[in-house]
Amino acid sequence: MDEGPLKTKLASCSEKEMKRSDWSISHRGGGTLQFPEHTHGSIMAGTRMGAGIQECDVTFTKDKQLVCRHAQCDLHTTTNVVAIPELNAKCTIPFKPASNGAPATAKCCTSDFTLDEIKTLCAKMDASNTAATTPAEFLSGTPGYRTDLYAKTCSRLLTLRDYIDLIDGLGLKFTAELKTPEVPMPFPAGSDYTQAKFAQQLIDEFEAANIKPERVWLQSFLYDDLLYWIKAEPKWAQQAILLDESADAAMTMPEAVANLGKYAKAGVKIIAPPLPYLVTVENGRIVPSQYALTAKKVGLKIITWSLERSGWLGDGSGGGYYYSSIVNVTNNEGDVYNLLHVLAQDVGVADGDDNVMSWTFPPRCMSQTPKNDSSPRVDCLFTSTDFRNGHGTSLVTTTTSGSHLLGLEAFLDKPVPHAAQRRNSLCPAYEIIPVQGKGKGAVAKRRIRRGEIIMVDVPAVLIAISFLAETKAHHRRRILKQAINQLPEETRSRVYSLGRSSSKYEVDAILGPNSNTVMVGDDEVHVGLFTEAARINHSCRPNAYYRFSERRLTMEVVAFHGIEPGEEIVMSYVPLETPVEERRRYLREHWGFDCACSLCRASESDIDESESWRRKIKSLKETILDARSQGFYQDAITMTEEWLMISEWDRAPPFMPEYHDTLADLYFLKGDMANATRYARMAMDGWARFGSVDDEQLERAGVFLRRLDQLNEKGR
Numbered sequence: 001m002d003e004g005p006l007k008t009k010l011a012s013c014s015e016k017e018m019k020r021s022d023w024s025i026s027h028r029g030g031g032t033l034q035f036p037e038h039t040h041g042s043i044m045a046g047t048r049m050g051a052g053i054q055e056c057d058v059t060f061t062k063d064k065q066l067v068c069r070h071a072q073c074d075l076h077t078t079t080n081v082v083a084i085p086e087l088n089a090k091c092t093i094p095f096k097p098a099s100n101g102a103p104a105t106a107k108c109c110t111s112d113f114t115l116d117e118i119k120t121l122c123a124k125m126d127a128s129n130t131a132a133t134t135p136a137e138f139l140s141g142t143p144g145y146r147t148d149l150y151a152k153t154c155s156r157l158l159t160l161r162d163y164i165d166l167i168d169g170l171g172l173k174f175t176a177e178l179k180t181p182e183v184p185m186p187f188p189a190g191s192d193y194t195q196a197k198f199a200q201q202l203i204d205e206f207e208a209a210n211i212k213p214e215r216v217w218l219q220s221f222l223y224d225d226l227l228y229w230i231k232a233e234p235k236w237a238q239q240a241i242l243l244d245e246s247a248d249a250a251m252t253m254p255e256a257v258a259n260l261g262k263y264a265k266a267g268v269k270i271i272a273p274p275l276p277y278l279v280t281v282e283n284g285r286i287v288p289s290q291y292a293l294t295a296k297k298v299g300l301k302i303i304t305w306s307l308e309r310s311g312w313l314g315d316g317s318g319g320g321y322y323y324s325s326i327v328n329v330t331n332n333e334g335d336v337y338n339l340l341h342v343l344a345q346d347v348g349v350a351d352g353d354d355n356v357m358s359w360t361f362p363p364r365c366m367s368q369t370p371k372n373d374s375s376p377r378v379d380c381l382f383t384s385t386d387f388r389n390g391h392g393t394s395l396v397t398t399t400t401s402g403s404h405l406l407g408l409e410a411f412l413d414k415p416v417p418h419a420a421q422r423r424n425s426l427c428p429a430y431e432i433i434p435v436q437g438k439g440k441g442a443v444a445k446r447r448i449r450r451g452e453i454i455m456v457d458v459p460a461v462l463i464a465i466s467f468l469a470e471t472k473a474h475h476r477r478r479i480l481k482q483a484i485n486q487l488p489e490e491t492r493s494r495v496y497s498l499g500r501s502s503s504k505y506e507v508d509a510i511l512g513p514n515s516n517t518v519m520v521g522d523d524e525v526h527v528g529l530f531t532e533a534a535r536i537n538h539s540c541r542p543n544a545y546y547r548f549s550e551r552r553l554t555m556e557v558v559a560f561h562g563i564e565p566g567e568e569i570v571m572s573y574v575p576l577e578t579p580v581e582e583r584r585r586y587l588r589e590h591w592g593f594d595c596a597c598s599l600c601r602a603s604e605s606d607i608d609e610s611e612s613w614r615r616k617i618k619s620l621k622e623t624i625l626d627a628r629s630q631g632f633y634q635d636a637i638t639m640t641e642e643w644l645m646i647s648e649w650d651r652a653p654p655f656m657p658e659y660h661d662t663l664a665d666l667y668f669l670k671g672d673m674a675n676a677t678r679y680a681r682m683a684m685d686g687w688a689r690f691g692s693v694d695d696e697q698l699e700r701a702g703v704f705l706r707r708l709d710q711l712n713e714k715g716r
């Protein structure tokens, strides 16, 4: 690259971690310069290179299924189709060898085959050898600046739905080009599969996969497609892109520029011409072209394509088509950055709208083959440093859970501080200080009332238990270390300052004694590291408990009963009814300490008393469930009331809304609508009063109450 300020600036970043950006849009389905396009491998390569938006070029098969291909009729250069005789025979033009100076030819279209047939093909680098005399020879011809290294094994082609699921799982955004059909529409002639149907089908597939329009940029070269979307699907047209190569003959450029105003008036928001339309050279410098200036003037956003498709820039070719308007100043590989700089700074090429949060770094992914299940899964490390106003979080989980989590309110909202956080910032409820014999702990600074939310925390790291169980130890530790190190400075140092176990591996020593189990998505067990909540020590007579809200990804610590200033805030690491021996063993094995709390140290007779209480509660809960399942509702009600009495006796009452919920359910089953409604109302009030962020319970209680009200109404 030529010496200058841009080179100096770029060199200063050369050792920095690759960050993901919506400004980087991968063309033809991923990192396709060196990978067969529109394959799993090319999408993963694009992901590693930091593409925030990835493309699927959409075309259709003979049975009208949507698949990703850069052109409807490129199967002969992008797959091995001509080498499979029975499929070659179905091509629009089957392979014909070179002879007598005439080049080898073939033309194979997706519309020549059913989806099942297309699924048997292997993708290859886009090329052909026109001197070929055999189909096998025809498959070669990859240019020297590309490679066949990643085409040695068979990569299958992607359907649009495969692509959507993969990109969604990676937490990325989508751009889908409706490829101009190379067969007459409707297809087949006389059918109802019109161009408008094809344009609609594309949107329907995104909708069927529950993808929001804000994450998708539709594209087409056909102005009519844009007009169709604007009219029929205005939400999806908001960021639809009109691809414009109408000025490929120099004389048509004035007309192309003149048309920009018309497009904007019709409701097109984004225009995407090829690179040479946007720049020109003035006094030896690259500057925005008339086309770029006009597009901006009429209010169009600009996107462009094929920055890295031209092969070598310093080989005397001047970069070919994509550099044709700046050929005079294109003579070395670094000129790609000069062009990029002008596009970013002067032309003002747009990026994706950031109204949806995305991962800060390219997800780092690995395939796992579970021991007991034959279908492999992909686990990734996802980090968002923006999460919760810069607290940040790293998730190590499946692509499915990653995408599920990214869609949660926790990630979508501009976070409003929780009421408890606001209250605590005015008048802190606790402080983290050394506590005799336990390292550090949380101690009340003021009076805390029963049911008060004392602490609200979010995970620094959240890890799927399946990842922990099935990944080799050294690999697991490396990924987890990276998960911690990608967090923002402050959160990272809070993680490293947590109390540790005696494990010789730093990551194990931190995670072991400080993480909590939480459920995410489809009951996927995860382990979360909540750096503040991890300061709460264990007691067999707790005054607080944890409550996790998946929707907001928050861990709340709630007061079981009133707590006085100076009192330590403690919770039970084991279910309250666990018998003493089991409890001691569990705390030793899992948490690495000898339980010295009063109940573990108490005299034999005290232990006996407490033991019988715990046993009684345990068996009571089991019997309540049994009685319920066998239809003995009145017995279950009596036992539930007894459960309240005994637990209060031992100063550990059940959480009241939960207790009222249970009674409401039992009375309803018994057919006592008056009591069912009374308890359902109490449960509902309870969930609301405790300022529960666990809206799901509040919501469930509300739905139940409404159902009761409706039944009561009908009964009148």
Ligand SMILES: C[S@@+](CC[C@H](N)C(=O)[O-])C[C@H]1O[C@@H](n2cnc3c(N)ncnc32)[C@H](O)[C@@H]1O
Residues within 6 Å of the ligand: 437, 438, 439, 440, 441, 498, 499, 513, 514, 515, 534, 535, 536, 537, 538, 539, 591, 592, 593, 594, 595, 596, 597
């Ligand atoms: C979740 S951390 C609690 C915070 C920890 N004390 C600290 O300094 O960060 C759990 C660890 O705290 C210690 N711990 C918690 N409760 C304890 C107790 N009742 N008695 C002794 N150690 C306890 C144990 O070392 C345990 O592995």
